Amino acid sequence: MFVLSPTSSQSLLFSPLPKPPKCSNPIKAECYHCYFEAAIKRNQLNLDHSTRRYGPTQKTKRILDLKAKALTSNQAETTPRCVVLDIEGTTTPISFVTDVLFPYARDNVRVHLEETYETVDTKDDIKLLRSQVEDDLQNGVAGAVPVPSDDAGKEAVIAALVANVEEMIKADRKITSLKQLQGHIWRTGFEKNEIKGVVYDDVSPALERWHASGVKVYIYSSGSRLAQRLIFGYTNYGDLRKYLCGFFDTKVGYKREATSYIEISESLGVDKPSDILFITDVIQEAEAAKAAGLEVVISVRPGNVSLPENHGFKTIESFTEIPF
Template sequence: MTPAFTAGSVVLDIEGTTGATGFVVAELYPYSRERFGALLAERAAEPEVRRAVRQIRELIGEPEADRARLEDVLCRWLDEDRRVAPLKTLQGIIWSEGFARGDLVSHFFPDVIPALRRWHAAGLRLLSYSSGSVAAQLAWYRSTPDGDLLPLLEGLYDTENAGPKESPDSYRAICADLMAEPDSLLFLSDRRAELDAARAAGWSTLGVRRPGEPYYAEGVGDHPQTASFDTVTIRRTP
């Protein structure tokens, strides 16, 4: 039985928690892979692209890496599911445009959107924290099967504006940004290491274990857990 929580803010992971990892891997990854080359060739002067290119060259230690080499690196990182900032930045640019054109529509488990609406109506602050860039998250929540969900969210965090998801300092940074007490924050994720980091920062945690997701068998350790948002009760902090 999933315990009840008291919180002021609910911070949500995306992959494996609110949407299927398989959708990201099968739909979004190939979409970006096909477009890395054109992005690097045609938009190299844009500030975000230029910054990402500089970061890639620094990470691989090749300051003169050409466009073909950069594309190869991005595709390899994609295959390895690496959570590196320049990859996420460029994916975010590509996905944002794909969602805007209607090429892509985000995926949510059936229990998620009703729960988000219910929690928002109860006065809870809803936020997203993902390894995907803020730009990608904006597009994700704007282009859902139920329309634009961005009005439900008060903030979006990624590994650049908050930090790595397995570091307690990242959760402390989010807490400071929200000007909230740690024990008023509840984090939902399918990954034990992320839940451990949030708890180390003083947050409440809830592991989301959905059959078929990559981290299901690993479990969430001693964190409370659920298979569906339908069973989760969250009371707003007085």
């Protein structure tokens, strides 16, 4: 029987097929199997001897090209379609929120309400605050005081609202009525250049990189969507909203509840929740997002609350550690 050495097999793969040798017994097809296998392999690699001769260099290049293609395909499969970012402790120092935004809102509640009392936005804010205060009074929330009707006069209404808002801010409550009012107060501060948003140095380059690669980036914060747009619209790195595709706040649900992240997944229209990478500094938020099926990374920044031991989540200290 006719037998080919390994070297002969390689030459057959990358050279025109020679005429097969004559067999002493035509019934036996073994003498053709090497040529047949070489032809199949060459076809699988899209090799055509009639248009180009393939030597060792071309073979090596072809193999490298195939490996690169496989690597690119694998990376595309593992790269999330969307990134959802927390703000406080993730993109922005906690100190900016606690030492700048909250005090500004607290110190300007009365002035803001007095100057905008008759506007549509403020009327809506007051309506939400009245409803929240009524619930707080029924539930015995400390610091809640009744808000009189409009018949009591503007000053009486504002005085009660200020008292309630100050207590809400002190308790750092994540409620829509407070966040909406704060957003409107902060809007005035940003527009007057009395406030400028702050993001970590690695945030702007990461947003630009993800945007360029087609990864959609969203923000999910307990702050109102208006407040979120203001923070990223007036930052120390300029307007970063061009890199963001949308904003989620407590209207989608509270950040420590898995149903909120299910709602976000359905809103973004991904094939599966794991197509979303959620980055936060809060362990309870990480656990809720994981329960909803999202990929989760915890942000470890200066000033953040320490994480419990054996929490089981991947952590990063900079967005440069995100491998895409």
